[in-house]
Amino acid sequence: MKDFEYFIPKNLDELFEILKILGKNKKFLAGGTDLLVRLKDNLIKEDNIVDIKNLYELNGIKEKEDEIEIGSLTTFTEIIESDLLNKYSPLLIEAVKRIGSPQIRNKGTIGGNICNASPAGDSIPPLFCLDAKLFLLSGKESRTVNIEDFFIGPGKTILRDDEILAKIIIKKMKDNEYGFFNKLGQRNALTIAIASSCTKIIKTNGKVDDIKISLGSVAPTVVRAKNVEDRIKNLSQYKKDEILKICNELEKDINPITDVRGSREYRIEVSKYLIFESLNYLLNIRG
Amino acid sequence: MKKIKVNFILNDTEITDEVPVNITLLEYLREYLNLTGTKEGCSKGECGACTVIIDGNTINSCLMLMPEVNGKKIQTIEGLSKDDLTTLQKSLIEEGAFQCGFCASGMIMSLTNLLSKIKNPDLIEIRESISGNLCRCTGYKKIIDSVKNYINILSENKMK
Numbered sequence: 001m002k003d004f005e006y007f008i009p010k011n012l013d014e015l016f017e018i019l020k021i022l023g024k025n026k027k028f029l030a031g032g033t034d035l036l037v038r039l040k041d042n043l044i045k046e047d048n049i050v051d052i053k054n055l056y057e058l059n060g061i062k063e064k065e066d067e068i069e070i071g072s073l074t075t076f077t078e079i080i081e082s083d084l085l086n087k088y089s090p091l092l093i094e095a096v097k098r099i100g101s102p103q104i105r106n107k108g109t110i111g112g113n114i115c116n117a118s119p120a121g122d123s124i125p126p127l128f129c130l131d132a133k134l135f136l137l138s139g140k141e142s143r144t145v146n147i148e149d150f151f152i153g154p155g156k157t158i159l160r161d162d163e164i165l166a167k168i169i170i171k172k173m174k175d176n177e178y179g180f181f182n183k184l185g186q187r188n189a190l191t192i193a194i195a196s197s198c199t200k201i202i203k204t205n206g207k208v209d210d211i212k213i214s215l216g217s218v219a220p221t222v223v224r225a226k227n228v229e230d231r232i233k234n235l236s237q238y239k240k241d242e243i244l245k246i247c248n249e250l251e252k253d254i255n256p257i258t259d260v261r262g263s264r265e266y267r268i269e270v271s272k273y274l275i276f277e278s279l280n281y282l283l284n285i286r287g
Numbered sequence: 288m289k290k291i292k293v294n295f296i297l298n299d300t301e302i303t304d305e306v307p308v309n310i311t312l313l314e315y316l317r318e319y320l321n322l323t324g325t326k327e328g329c330s331k332g333e334c335g336a337c338t339v340i341i342d343g344n345t346i347n348s349c350l351m352l353m354p355e356v357n358g359k360k361i362q363t364i365e366g367l368s369k370d371d372l373t374t375l376q377k378s379l380i381e382e383g384a385f386q387c388g389f390c391a392s393g394m395i396m397s398l399t400n401l402l403s404k405i406k407n408p409d410l411i412e413i414r415e416s417i418s419g420n421l422c423r424c425t426g427y428k429k430i431i432d433s434v435k436n437y438i439n440i441l442s443e444n445k446m447k
Contacts, residue, residue, distance in 0.1 A: 003288055006308040006354050029352070036311070036350040037331045049308075051354065077344065101419025102397065104332055106344040107351070189418035190333050 001039050008051040015055060016139030019162050022048050028164070029053070030073055031108040033100065034116050058111070058166055061085060069135075070168045072111025076123070077102070079110060088172035091179030091200060095126040098183050101190045111165045114150070117157045117221065124222040125198035126181060128214035130170040137166040144169070151221035176209075177202050180278040183216075184270050186261070193217045194262040195271045197225075199278040206284065208232060213278070217261075218254040218271050225253040228275060238283040247276045293357045298366025306353045313337045313348040315356075316363060324364035324392050328421070335420035338393035339363050345400045345419070364392040367399060375399060375437050382433035386424035393420045394430060407438055 007026075009015035019026070026048040029035055038044050052058065058073040061082050068088055070079070076096045079085055086093055099105055099113075099122045113123045114134070124147070132147040139162060147168075150157050159165065173179065179200040185191025196216035202209045211232050213225040231246045256267035289308045294301070297320075306315060313330070316322045316339075325348055328336035332347040339348045340362040367373050372380075375398060385391045394417055401408055401416035408416070413434050414427075422430065 001309045001311075003309055005289060006291060006352075008354065029355075032352065032355065033332055033347075033350050036352065039309075040330065049352075053355070100332070101335065102416060103335060103338055103345050103347045103419040104350075107346050 002042060002044065004039075004044075004046075005048045006051065007048060008054055010054055012055060012057060012137070013139075015050070015052065015164065016162065018050060019164075020139065022050070023161050026050050028112075028115065030112040030115075031075065032112075033104050033108040034112065052164070058164075064169075066172050067169050068172060070110060070170065072114075072165045072167055073109050074111075076100075076105035076108050076110065076113075080105065089126075089130060089170060091129060091173065091181060091198065092123070092126045092170070094179070095122050095181040095183075095196075095198060098122055098181070104190070110168060114147070114168070115157060115159065115165055117151050117153075117155050119154055119219060119221055120193045120196070120217040121222070122183065122193065122196060122216065125196055125214040125216045126179070127168065127170065128222055128224060129179060129198050129200035129212045130173070133169045134165055135167045135169060136160075136163045138163045142166075148224065153220045173200075174202075176204060178282050180281050182274050182277055184274065192261060195256070195267050195274060197271065197274040197278055199275070199282060201282050208235070208283065213275060215254060215271055215274075218256040218267050220255070223254060225250055225275065227252045232279070232283075238279075243279055243283070244276060247272045247279070250275055291354045291357075293353060295356045295358060296360045298362060308352065308354050310353050311349055312339070312351040312353060312356055312361070315353050316348065322363055322365050326389055326392055328389065328393075333421070334390070335393040335397065335417075336390055338396040338420065340396055340400050343400070343403075345397050347419075362396075364395060367395070373399070374440060375402065375434070378433040378437040378440060379430065382429050382436055384425060384429040384433045385422075390420055390422045390424075394422065398430075398434060402434075402437070406441075408434070 007018050025046050027046045029049050029051040059071040062069045076099050079096050110123050113121045127147050133144050136143050181198045183193045183196035193216050195218050199213045201211045211229050213229055216222050250272050256264045258264045290305050291308050292305050294303045316325050326336035328334035330349045332350045337348040338345050341359050397417050397420050413431050
């Protein structure tokens with residue numbers, strides 16, 4: 001493993017002092033489940049590692065009226081075991097349960113998953129559906145951005161050199177909101193998605209009032225399937241043929257690549273099926 | 288090489304040491320302490336051969352930097368029991384659960400951690416607990432059977 005300088009700030013003041021000095025030449029260490037693999041493969045060019053685990057401000061899951069705040073250092077296991085999130089955000093739980101393995105979920109953090117900005121980050125599609133906002137903090141100021149505006153490309157975000165992701169704020173799911181997450185990988189555990197999808201609908205009297213569909217691993221970032229969403233919203237009846245036709249138009253929303261896990265063509269076909277499976281589960285499809 | 292002072296508890300023994308910042312817990316256990324019970328498989332967090340228990344949770348020791356262990360309580364396969372094998376280990380032998388044995392330490396750590404939290408796990412819980420541990424020889428069935436066997440032994444002992 002390459003040699004690096006290791007920093008472990010005791011508080012936020014110390015962190016921002018360090019960030020001021022290091023500028024671009026640093027990598028954050030949260031859970032490290034991705035960073036360590038990349039350090040071993042010599043893919044990290046930065047010379048400084050900033051371990052943020054001592055910053056207690058970045059921990060914890062809190063209830064705030066109709067929202068829930070999740071500290072960026074919250075591990076996936078803590079999310080799965082949270083009564084609050086099980087009650088108000090089962091969609092996030094379903095997705096997080098599919099991440100890595102017990103060992104990875106015990107160490108990996110939601111903040112790390114977001115900031116890695118992988119199009120295959122499994123916690124991201126549900127956060128798109130839950131209207132997540134990200135609270136970014138620097139020494140001077142803070143700002144809150146919608147998660148959909150955070151990603152620029154694979155591994156690229158709008159996070160500035162002097163900033164840190166402090167917490168994730170999601171809306172509680174209401175009684176008339178239903179969600180579904182599905183993911184296709186090569187096996188069940190420890191698999192990076194070939195494609196994944198997350199759908200949330202708001203239903204009134206059996207009719208879809210609002211729908212959000214997000215997909216992972218089929219574009220440079222996680223994306224919304226806005227074209228499909230609009231078409232579903234305009235339906236008065238949920239017939240199988242019609243839904244299948246809409247799912248077949250998913251190509252307008254996604255732009256996958258061919259890589260070791262699957263070809264572009266395969267990903268497109270699989271994504272259509274993932275979306276159909278979700279809609280079939282969430283809507284009372286007839287015919 | 289940058290070094291850092293760390294203090295932690297390993298198998299009930301307090302250790303203070305000065306270590307390079309860029310080595311993993313796995314490297315430290317095997318190469319500095321000669322505790323070779325913890326195995327190195329993929330070294331990417333995918334096979335689980337290097338599983339240890341830290342503060343009551345299983346983690347891949349290949350994905351933990353030494354500076355991160357400061358203040359932690361670590362248990363490796365060597366620390367499961369002082370003299371004899373544990374009842375779980377005996378059940379695994381009884382059942383012929385392992386062939387080459389390379390995954391054994393990691394499997395045993397994952398299962399030990401499960402049984403310390405859930406006394407009578409069901410099939411789904413047993414399978415989930417070892418979902419991060421790869422076995423290429425026996426195909427998991429005998430490993431799962433030995434956990435069931437272990438649970439039976441425990442309840443029989445209780446009845447006596």
